[in-house]
Amino acid sequence: MGDGSGGTHAHLVEDMVANGSANNGTPNGSVVDPAAPVGVAMRIMRQNAEDGGATDAKEKEDYESTAEEQEDEEDVDDEEERRDGLGILLEGKKHIQLQSGEVLEVGRDPLPPAGAKWGVRHAQALLLFLCTSTAYSLRVNLSVAIVAMVDNTASGNADFPVFSWPKKTQGYLLSSFFWGYLVMQIPASQLAQRFGARFFLAASMAGTGLFTLLLPVAAIYGDWPAVAVTRAASGLCQGFVFPSCYVLLGKWAPPLERGRFTAFVIGAQLLGPVVMLPVTGVLSSSAGGWPSVFYLSGALGLLVGILVFVFVADSPAKHRGISEVERDYIQRSIGVNTRTQLKRTRTPWRAILTCVPLWATMLSHAGQSWGFLTFITEVPTYMSSVLKFDIKKNGLLSALPYLTTWVMSFGFSWLSDFITERKMLTLTASRKIFNTIGMWGPGLTMLGVGYTSGSPALAVALLTVALGLKAGCYVGFQVNYVDLAPQFSGTSFSVGNFLANSCSTLAPITVGLIVKDQTSPEQWRLVFFVTCAMFFFGNLVFIVFGSADVQPWNGSRKASMYLSKDSIASQDLERIRAAAAT
Known part of the structure; x- marks a missing residue:
């Protein structure tokens, strides 16, 4: 003002x-x-x-x-x-x-005034970008490292222990991260919403990094049960990351920039696999062996945690370096009122759990999460066992689809915000169109992957297209949590993320039950059919029941988004x- x-x-x-x-x-x-x-x-x-x-x-x-x-x-x-x-x-x-x-x-x-077109909010988004990208690198490092941990001929390094873990046990290890991750989803959102997201986000990154550093010791001295416990503890810590990011996005992202901010921050999870998958392959075959994968990524997690604690602020009002022009623009755009925030401390659980558009968003999230977890945990094994890539090529080629998704997320987010600003479509129509691209596109492409065992290049091309199209989800159901309830975006996301990860945790276990022979293209083909079905169902529900309108339980009507x-x-x-x- x-x-x-x-x-x-x-x-x-x-x-x-x-x-x-x-x-x-x-x-x-x-x-x-x-x-x-x-x-x-x-x-x-x-x-x-x-x-x-x-x-x-x-x-x-x-x-x-x-x-x-x-x-x-x-x-x-x-x-x-x-x-x-x-x-x-x-x-x-x-x-x-x-x-x-x-x-x-x-x-x-409200459009950003001249003094606020670039500012502190973008620096905050960059820090959140580092969090989500690093968090996912810590999540997926085991996916490639486990190839070297169970077969030293794959890494070419016989100086470190290898383990006789059957595919079923590997499935448990790859899903164990989510045992802890699920437990903290709803408590994390409530703590971040009530006491501020900054501290919990910093502690989450540092804690995940610490347990990652301990994983080699756990594997050597405690075998797979100790690894499972360590990964579950990492998931427990990382349970705060995305709820905290959504709480912060709800307070820092103006409506006209929301698509770009959300795609930039949440889409950064793809940068983790882009970097970590090839690095894991190289490190596993280096003098440091597979333990060096966890030492490097764990140290990175600790560093990012420190950066968040020092430089992130819970809201524009609490940032010491923000200009008055930028602070007022953000608060006016999203309808912030300090007194109201202090008064409204109760979460409207009944309204949240009975909200049909939110359930559509959450079920879409669940379908996408199943498909995406299949990509990040099982595709490296498919490429190694069926397509016969060595571990170095495996890491590089496994990363290529994620790089494509990350790049495509910028194009989709810009196009989405352009459509919103020009009012070419309703916000609801825009969200549904991009979500359809991001879910049915990958689902159909995955059907083709199951028939490419004789053509590795075609398989990589199809996987790249599939994950490239998946970027549409970032301006589909992903940003829809903020659309529906900016005040409770962290809480609504945590409920959806709990549901999605409860569902997707079964993906590696399901693969372990289906794939008895890792070299069998027919068994992997069934895995890809199941993945396609999950993508299809999730988006169908979103098309029929989804909405981008602010919900009454947000604590205000539609006006509250732009008029404080x-x-x-x-x-x-x-x-x-x-x-x-x-």
Whole structure:
């Protein structure tokens, strides 16, 4: 408010409404008499924009004085009603023309002012990018290293122990990470939402790194049960990573940049396999052997944890180096209100668990997670056993599809935000189209992979196309958690992630039950058919029942996304109503 860009107060939420204003030739708009209700509203808005600096100071003082007070739910609902009242006055109009001739636009999200087009929020996104990419590198390192751990001829290094682990045991080891990961999903989101995500994200990365460092010792002295416990502990720590990232995205990503931010941060999980899979192959055959894989990746996890603790902030309001212009732009865009955040501490579990669009998102997540886990845990074995790649080529070629996905995520996210900004499609339609590309595309491609045992190059090409198309999911169901409930995006994601990983944990075990002979193309073909079915079902549910509309249990109506409760609407609604009644 204090940045002088008071005109952005006119950039209200789409579908806001101007009752009682006659259309007078302005396209999709009306000429507003200053004495009419909307005219009164707009004059009050403009006056407050001019007095923004003083108002900001007073608001800040008011918030600080009430920050520790606990007010009941009834007060919160009253604030929401007062804020939404301005939306009722402006419903259905794209433009409002004042008698002065000035045309004010309604229905567009606030654009970043000149001083906030690049700033601290992008640095925060970069740090979250490091978290998700490193987290996935720690998650997938065992997928390639296990080839050397059970067969020293594959790595060409006989100086380190090898283990006689059958395929079924390997399946348990590859899924053991998720035993701990699942346990922490919902508790992690609640802790991050209530106490701040920064600390838990930093501790999560550092803890995962520490247990990764311990894995070689566990394998040598405790065999596979100790490895399973160590991996489960790593998963327990890493359970905080994605819920914390979603909490932070809900507070740092403005609506018009949300697709790019989410794809950049969540899509970075693909960079982990891109780097770690080939590096794992090289390290396994080096003088350091397979233990060096875990020493290097574990140290990286510790380093990222330290960086997060030092440089990440829980919200724009808590970042010491952010400019006032950028802070106000972010808070105004996403509808942040410090007092409301302090008051609304209860999670609406019943509403969350009965929300049909959220269930559509979660089931889509589950189908995608099954397919993706099959890629990251089983494809290296398929390439080694069926396509006959040695471990160095295995790592490099296994990484190629993930590199394609990572690159494609930038194109999809830019296109999604472009469509949203230009209003070429509804947000719901856009999410469903990109999700279809990201799920049915890979599903159909996987059918072909099962018939490529005689053509390794074709198999790699199909896997690359499959994971490249998967990038559509990042601006499909992945960002949909934030669309549905920005205030509770961490919680809703954690519920969905719990469901998805509960489902996908069965993928490596299922492969172990299907594949009795690792060199059999026919058995692997059945694995790919099952994967295709999971992709298909997940997206079908999203198409039928999915939505990108903000849900009522978010704590506000649609207006809350772009019009904060401490804005001019909340301050002046009583005066607007009084004027409208006369």
